Amino acid sequence: MTRSRTLAATGLVAVMALTAAACGGKGGGTSTKGAGFNAAATKIINASDKKGGTLNLWTTSDADSWDPGRAYYASVWNMERFYARTLLAYDAKAGADGLKLVPDLASAQPQISSDGKTYTFKLRSGLKFEDGSPITSKDIKYGIERPFAQDVVNGGPTYLVNELDQGQKYPGPYKDKSPDKLGLKSVLTPDDSTIVFKLAKADSSFPYLLAMGSASPVPQKLDTGAQYGQKPVSSGPYKFQSYEPGKSVVLVRNSQWSQSTDPFRKALPDKVTLTITTNPDQMDANLLSGKADIDESQTGLSQNAQIKVLQDPKLKANTDDPYNGFIRYVSVVPKVAPFDNIHCRKAVLYAANTTDLQTARGGSVAGSTYGNMLPPNILGSDNYDPFNLTKGKAQVAQAKQELAACGKPNGFSTTIAVRNNKPKEVNSAVALQASLKAVGITANIDQYDGKLIASVIGSPSVVKNKGYGLVVMGWGADYPNGSGFLQPLVDGRFILQSGNNNFSEINDPQIKGWFDEAAGLTDPAAAAAIYQKINHKVIDGAYYLPIVADKALNYRNPRLTNVFVQEAFGEVDFQALGVSDGK
Amino acid sequence: MTAPLHDTAAAETALTDVAGPVKAIEGRSPGRIAWDRLKRDKVALAGGAIVLLLILAAIFAPVLTSLFGHPPDQFHPDQINPDLGVPKGAFGGMSWNYLLGVDPTFGRDVFSRVLYGARISLIVAFLSAAVSVSIGVLLGVAAGYFGGWIDAAISRVMDLLLAFPQLLFTIALVSVMPDSLLGLTGTGVRMAILIIVIGFFGWPYIGRIVRGQALSLREREFVEASKSLGAGSVHILLRELLPNLVAPVLVYTTLIIPTNILNEAALSFLGAGVKPPTPSWGQMLSDAVNIYQADPTYMVVPGLAIFITVLAFNLFGDGLRDALDPKGS
Numbered sequence: 001m002t003r004s005r006t007l008a009a010t011g012l013v014a015v016m017a018l019t020a021a022a023c024g025g026k027g028g029g030t031s032t033k034g035a036g037f038n039a040a041a042t043k044i045i046n047a048s049d050k051k052g053g054t055l056n057l058w059t060t061s062d063a064d065s066w067d068p069g070r071a072y073y074a075s076v077w078n079m080e081r082f083y084a085r086t087l088l089a090y091d092a093k094a095g096a097d098g099l100k101l102v103p104d105l106a107s108a109q110p111q112i113s114s115d116g117k118t119y120t121f122k123l124r125s126g127l128k129f130e131d132g133s134p135i136t137s138k139d140i141k142y143g144i145e146r147p148f149a150q151d152v153v154n155g156g157p158t159y160l161v162n163e164l165d166q167g168q169k170y171p172g173p174y175k176d177k178s179p180d181k182l183g184l185k186s187v188l189t190p191d192d193s194t195i196v197f198k199l200a201k202a203d204s205s206f207p208y209l210l211a212m213g214s215a216s217p218v219p220q221k222l223d224t225g226a227q228y229g230q231k232p233v234s235s236g237p238y239k240f241q242s243y244e245p246g247k248s249v250v251l252v253r254n255s256q257w258s259q260s261t262d263p264f265r266k267a268l269p270d271k272v273t274l275t276i277t278t279n280p281d282q283m284d285a286n287l288l289s290g291k292a293d294i295d296e297s298q299t300g301l302s303q304n305a306q307i308k309v310l311q312d313p314k315l316k317a318n319t320d321d322p323y324n325g326f327i328r329y330v331s332v333v334p335k336v337a338p339f340d341n342i343h344c345r346k347a348v349l350y351a352a353n354t355t356d357l358q359t360a361r362g363g364s365v366a367g368s369t370y371g372n373m374l375p376p377n378i379l380g381s382d383n384y385d386p387f388n389l390t391k392g393k394a395q396v397a398q399a400k401q402e403l404a405a406c407g408k409p410n411g412f413s414t415t416i417a418v419r420n421n422k423p424k425e426v427n428s429a430v431a432l433q434a435s436l437k438a439v440g441i442t443a444n445i446d447q448y449d450g451k452l453i454a455s456v457i458g459s460p461s462v463v464k465n466k467g468y469g470l471v472v473m474g475w476g477a478d479y480p481n482g483s484g485f486l487q488p489l490v491d492g493r494f495i496l497q498s499g500n501n502n503f504s505e506i507n508d509p510q511i512k513g514w515f516d517e518a519a520g521l522t523d524p525a526a527a528a529a530i531y532q533k534i535n536h537k538v539i540d541g542a543y544y545l546p547i548v549a550d551k552a553l554n555y556r557n558p559r560l561t562n563v564f565v566q567e568a569f570g571e572v573d574f575q576a577l578g579v580s581d582g583k
Numbered sequence: 584m585t586a587p588l589h590d591t592a593a594a595e596t597a598l599t600d601v602a603g604p605v606k607a608i609e610g611r612s613p614g615r616i617a618w619d620r621l622k623r624d625k626v627a628l629a630g631g632a633i634v635l636l637l638i639l640a641a642i643f644a645p646v647l648t649s650l651f652g653h654p655p656d657q658f659h660p661d662q663i664n665p666d667l668g669v670p671k672g673a674f675g676g677m678s679w680n681y682l683l684g685v686d687p688t689f690g691r692d693v694f695s696r697v698l699y700g701a702r703i704s705l706i707v708a709f710l711s712a713a714v715s716v717s718i719g720v721l722l723g724v725a726a727g728y729f730g731g732w733i734d735a736a737i738s739r740v741m742d743l744l745l746a747f748p749q750l751l752f753t754i755a756l757v758s759v760m761p762d763s764l765l766g767l768t769g770t771g772v773r774m775a776i777l778i779i780v781i782g783f784f785g786w787p788y789i790g791r792i793v794r795g796q797a798l799s800l801r802e803r804e805f806v807e808a809s810k811s812l813g814a815g816s817v818h819i820l821l822r823e824l825l826p827n828l829v830a831p832v833l834v835y836t837t838l839i840i841p842t843n844i845l846n847e848a849a850l851s852f853l854g855a856g857v858k859p860p861t862p863s864w865g866q867m868l869s870d871a872v873n874i875y876q877a878d879p880t881y882m883v884v885p886g887l888a889i890f891i892t893v894l895a896f897n898l899f900g901d902g903l904r905d906a907l908d909p910k911g912s
Binding site (some may be wrong): 306307308426444 | 688
């Protein structure tokens with residue numbers, strides 16, 4: 001279960017972070033009236049069934065891979081909804097309804113055995129790949145098998161690999177000795193329309209793993225191995241017409257897809273283009289002038305364009321500023337003295353001026369001050385705030401009290417570790433440094449190479465040797481439930497020697513027990529109550545100083561129809577979009 | 584055949600005629616001549632005055648900021664628009680209270696930060712120049728005077744260093760250097776690295792010039808004379824060659840200081856400079872890039888600081904070169 005989580009941190013965090021490059025925009029607003037600031041965050045705006053036209057997506061970073069088995073960027077998972085269907089998929093609905101999984105390739109929700117270990121799916125009839133061949137349960141199994149070959153299909157999430165291998169050491173289909181290349185024992189395909197998963201132990205998060213692109217069907221005869229990302233075979237309403245790495249992607253209608261087999265996709269535009277540019281300035285200018293419809297990476301406008309948009313009510317009406325599921329935080333590391341003492345940790349939380357920290361990240365547009373470690377888009381999150389972090393003020397008196405209780409009434413010195421390639425995080429470190437200075441804590445800021453996360457802050461021994469008492473970082477879940485977000489951060493079994501994300505090295509038997517208990521439950525609400533308990537316990541222990549629940553201000557072309565934020569991705573649901581002018 | 588004789592006589596007469604005023608010139612040392620020439624060069628003097636002012640401003644930065652500004656690391660959130668993160672006032676929030684405005688995001692006093700930034704720039708520039716000059720003179724003289732395999736070895740090392748990707752090397756070095764080194768921590772380590780790296784990669788430039796000078800000087804009569812009187816190498820190097828190298832070395836030093844300032848700014852801009860919150864000009868510029876459309880002042884101020892400093896040093900250095908030029912008027 002560990003490898004994928006590491007990748008989650010590097011992949012998702014990298015793509016969510018705002019670009020630091022210079023940017024701006026020249027174009028004025030278009031004549032069409034905007035739907036209002038943040039309108040798409042909670043509801044569907046410009047609802048329409050009008051087909052036709054071209055959807056022009058832009059981005060400043062190409063996909064890590066278009067192979068659903070190898071992609072880890074949130075925006076690519078979002079794009080996969082165009083061409084890679086899965087047994088279950090997030091519903092095309094605004095708000096919390098979008099977090100629900102609906103049967104996509106499956107004809108209904110799975111039958112789950114009473115012990116929670118066997119999941120049986122029946123497929124819809126009439127499903128076809130873009131070449132006209134039928135999609136069978138064997139194609140789904142083959143798609144799930146591909147990431148087992150980590151020497152060929154790597155980079156994507158490996159949750160399913162860890163969950164389904166069960167000691168078989170299955171090498172992946174390319175080295176599979178069985179003639180049909182379907183040698184994975186934990187997945188059974190009794191007939192072409194039935195697929196059965198046998199788990200080693202109950203896991204209520206399992207359906208979320210089946211909603212990832214790494215569980216989408218791949219036809220064996222068209223699999224090109226490591227090259228598959230050049231032209232993935234479509235099971236959805238659009239197929240790849242062309243892909244020029246670093247330049248563009250063109251998706252066109254897949255005539256083999258039929259509306260009647262699909263629970264939610266409307267497939268409105270005739271064509272979807274993605275233009276990849278290295279110039280954020282140009283992209284923002286095109287967005288504001290209407291040449292580009294929406295930013296595919298959904299990481300928010302650059303600072304220059306953002307200021308321009310916020311000052312112009314007409315432009316602001318075309319923006320959304322949703323929570324993207326990330327929490328920006330500072331880990332307080334008990335392995336580094338004096339943070340072994342809870343009072344010294346609490347002193348940091350009380351001393352923090354959260355308004356300054358929020359301003360350092362870009363103000364209220366970039367995120368809300370937050371009191372705990374479960375983001376708003378995850379079931380079980382609440383307003384728990386024992387340290388009054390959302391009040392936005394440094395609580396110097398309490399901090400000094402805690403310092404005295406810790407035996408360091410005159411403060412102490414420590415080191416803040418921060419990535420050098422994320423200006424907002426460096427600013428956060430500077431703001432925290434100033435807050436701590438006010439109560440007598442001297443913090444030295446160490447900016448490490450941002451490409452070396454896994455081997456610097458991801459290595460507990462480096463953290464200890466360098467005396468990184470405070471680590472500035474951010475985290476977003478791979479799937480929207482409490483274990484997807486919290487487990488890598490607070491479960492002691494997820495502590496790694498490299499690529500660690502549990503910087504505080506929380507290793508509490510009670511927390512571990514609660515995670516296991518939640519995994520055994522099939523009712524999401526009951527599990528959410530347990531994740532809430534875990535979250536509260538972690539915050540009470542002062543292991544984390546949450547800075548903000550992250551937001552990204554994105555611009556949408558007013559001509560777009562059916563715009564809403566898909567909460568599972570924290571991004572606008574691209575597959576639902578249409579264009580009102582038919583161009 | 585008589586004409587030349589006549590001419591000489593005429594010249595002699597001419598000399599005797601103007602003997603009076605010539606006497607005043609006779610007493611001037613080369614330093615005095617140079618100083619008189621420099622005094623006449625108004626542009627160089629202006630450059631020198633600005634350099635002097637900058638040095639004084641950097642030395643007295645704490646006094647100046649307490650009189651006219653605020654501590655460089657003090658946040659002033661009240662000066663910042665909380666939604667946009669830019670200064671509330673026009674021109675980057677310039678006012679009598681904040682002479683050069685405040686920086687975006689935190690609202691720190693730009694006047695104070697520019698002054699403290701000058702300290703970093705000047706300390707790094709001067710000390711790295713000192714490193715370059717020491718190594719460059721030592722090895723340059725050795726190469727020029729001794730010649731042979733010593734010259735060959737030193738010259739090849741110089742070629743090697745001149746071809747070295749200094750900027751990339753420094754960025755890589757800074758990221759692998761430990762946080763504390765030889766009793767220094769944080770900003771101290773970074774400054775030491777900057778000084779050593781900029782200084783070390785700067786010496787071949789001065790080394791080449793000194794080598795060339797030494798090469799021509801060692802063939803001169805006074806060196807021959809010294810040798811024939813039995814002087815050793817050390818004596819000749821220190822007493823005969825070095826005094827004659829002072830002028831070119833001095834000129835070159837004033838010209839590499841602005842180069843070093845630019846190098847320091849470039850490295851800070853690229854994130855390899857001193858650590859925040861210690862202010863530096865390059866870092867301010869790099870912050871300003873993200874926000875130049877909404878707050879151009881924040882880009883202009885450190886940019887001007889670098890521009891004026893480098894220009895002043897260059898003008899002063901050029902003037903000095905002209906003044907010390909033996910062929911000059």
